[in-house]
Amino acid sequence: xxxxxxxxxxxxxxxxxxxxxxxxxxxxxxxxxxxxxxxxxxxxxxxxxxxxxxxxxxxxxxxxxxxxxxxxxxxxxxxxxxxxxxxxxxxxxxxxxxxxxxxxxxxxxxxxxxxxxxxxxxxxxxxxxxxxxxxxxxxxxxxxxxxxxxxxxxxxxxxxxxxxxxxx
Amino acid sequence: xxxxxxxxxxxxxxxxxxxxxxxxxxxxxxxxxxxxxxxxxxxxxxxxxxxxxxxxxxxxxxxxxxxxxxxxxxxxxxxxxxxxxxxxxxxxxxxxxxxxxxxxxxxxxxxxxxxxxxxxxxxxxxxxxxxxxxxxxxxxxxxxxxxxxxxxxxxxxxxxxxxxxxxx
DNA sequence: TTCTAATTGGATATATAATATCCATAATGG
DNA sequence: CCATTATGGATATTATATATCCAATTAGAA
Numbered sequence: 525x526x527x528x529x530x531x532x533x534x535x536x537x538x539x540x541x542x543x544x545x546x547x548x549x550x551x552x553x554x555x556x557x558x559x560x561x562x563x564x565x566x567x568x569x570x571x572x573x574x575x576x577x578x579x580x581x582x583x584x585x586x587x588x589x590x591x592x593x594x595x596x597x598x599x600x601x602x603x604x605x606x607x608x609x610x611x612x613x614x615x616x617x618x619x620x621x622x623x624x625x626x627x628x629x630x631x632x633x634x635x636x637x638x639x640x641x642x643x644x645x646x647x648x649x650x651x652x653x654x655x656x657x658x659x660x661x662x663x664x665x666x667x668x669x670x671x672x673x674x675x676x677x678x679x680x681x682x683x684x685x686x687x688x689x690x691x692x
Numbered sequence: 693x694x695x696x697x698x699x700x701x702x703x704x705x706x707x708x709x710x711x712x713x714x715x716x717x718x719x720x721x722x723x724x725x726x727x728x729x730x731x732x733x734x735x736x737x738x739x740x741x742x743x744x745x746x747x748x749x750x751x752x753x754x755x756x757x758x759x760x761x762x763x764x765x766x767x768x769x770x771x772x773x774x775x776x777x778x779x780x781x782x783x784x785x786x787x788x789x790x791x792x793x794x795x796x797x798x799x800x801x802x803x804x805x806x807x808x809x810x811x812x813x814x815x816x817x818x819x820x821x822x823x824x825x826x827x828x829x830x831x832x833x834x835x836x837x838x839x840x841x842x843x844x845x846x847x848x849x850x851x852x853x854x855x856x857x858x859x860x
Numbered sequence: 861t862t863c864t865a866a867t868t869g870g871a872t873a874t875a876t877a878a879t880a881t882c883c884a885t886a887a888t889g890g
Numbered sequence: 891c892c893a894t895t896a897t898g899g900a901t902a903t904t905a906t907a908t909a910t911c912c913a914a915t916t917a918g919a920a
Contacts, residue, residue: 525695525776527809528907529783535805536791551866558791565909567867574867583867584917600808608693615697623704623726633832637703640768640823641695647815655808664801696878719895733880735896742896751896752888 530607533559533569538603538657539664541579542595549581549588569607576606595661601652611648614641698775701727701737706771706825707832709747710763717749717756737775744774763829769820779816782809 536559544550556566570589573579580592591598604611620637624630704727712718724734738757741747748760759766772779788805792798 525693525772525779525781527693527781527783529785529787530907532783532785532787532805536787539801540791549866553866559787560790561908562910564911568869568909571868581867582917583865583915585863585865585919587866587917589867604693611693613693613695615695615700617697617700619697619700619704619727622728623708629833632834633707633828636828636832637700640828644816644819647819648812651812651815660801660804660808664804665797666800698878717895721895729879730881732882736880736898739897749896750888751886751894753890753892753894755888755895757896 525613527604528607530569530572531604533561534573534603534607535600535660537570537573537589538578538591538595538598539661541589541591542598542657542661544590546590549586549590551588554588572606573603576602578602578606595658596656598657599653600655600657600660601649604652611645611652612642613644613648614638693781695772696775698737698740699772701729702741702771702775703768703828705738705741705757706746706759706763706766707829709757709759710766710825710829712758714758717754717758719756722756740774741771744770746770746774763826764824766825767821768823768825768828769817772820779813780810781812781816782806 537555540555540558541550552566552570553563555570556563559566561569570579570581574581574589578592578598579589581587581589601611614637616638618634620634621630624633705723708723708726709718720734720738721731723738724731727734729737738747738749742749742757746760746766747757749755749757769779782805784806786802788802789798792801
């Protein structure tokens with residue numbers, strides 16, 4: 525019942541991209557350094573986000589990945605499904621049918637369980653589809669308008685400090 | 693994000709016990725035959741249900757396991773937690789802290805994610821704690837008063853057929 | 861055009877957890 | 891005492907997640 529580590533990594537990637545200058549795609553090699561995994565592995569992870577349609581990629585020189593849409597339109601569900609596929613809690617191995625093979629109630633019981641668990645699935649889908657990347661950033665940073673920077677050079681703190689200075 | 697096969701096995705066990713004559717404990721060896729696993733493995737599974745407090749066991753001759761409480765008081769959450777422990781979706785490896793190490797927002801972001809996911813956990817707990825074994829049996833069998841039988845000898849269909857005949 | 865930097869995709873290794881079994885021990889009823 | 895059953899430890903097997911390497915492709919820049 526635990527989400528995979530990939531979900532956590534995916535969230536980090538989205539956060540990085542959401543605060544990245546839109547003009548400059550972020551190279552997955554850079555992300556891999558930051559998250560402490562190999563460049564080749566990070567490419568596998570980012571690829572999943574591309575396939576899901578949350579991220580777009582451009583190969584070649586000065587290439588990399590960037591968000592495919594606004595942070596307000598990217599949800600936690602997107603990230604989870606990118607990494608794990610559709611949410612399906614029930615491990616449907618047909619055991620009910622096997623166990624109660626002789627009885628005519630096996631089929632009915634099997635269907636009942638499926639519907640009970642898929643109702644649970646729906647609860648999660650509903651919940652996670654309402655949590656957007658923008659929500660996370662807003663609450664996490666305590667500000668509504670996102671700062672943008674180039675993660676290849678700067679850190680988030682640098683930018684936030686600078687803005688604070690401007691405010692004074 | 694999938695529940696383990698053990699949950700499905702646990703559900704089958706509860707269903708068997710719920711329709712078992714209360715006077716006669718059901719031997720786990722009998723259950724193992726029905727679910728198609730080895731007796732030794734089945735004992736591991738049933739043990740989890742005992743530890744969780746949904747099932748009681750008596751060793752020795754004519755021993756076995758039986759429900760520790762009424763089917764109306766046994767929930768899907770009980771079975772799930774017996775098999776997998778508390779529901780915790782978030783794979784908290786501290787990656788956020790690692791990735792945004794330099795920034796002062798890492799801590800805040802980490803806590804935010806934890807709370808977001810534990811809210812998801814609560815949704816599931818709430819839902820699964822409301823689905824009882826009695827609900828499953830009632831809907832699965834289409835009747836409210838549960839038939840009881842001895843699974844060592846009979847099958848569920850036998851009993852239900854018999855009752856149907858009585859009704860005529 | 862050629863070089864470099866980047867994604868893509870296939871093959872594969874490693875780690876971890878789930879699944880499963882065996883065996884020795886303890887407990888219970890006849 | 892004997893047969894039967896649960897308990898607990900050790901361990902094997904399988905599946906999945908995690909991770910890496912390498913060859914191929916694509917795009918921009920010199």
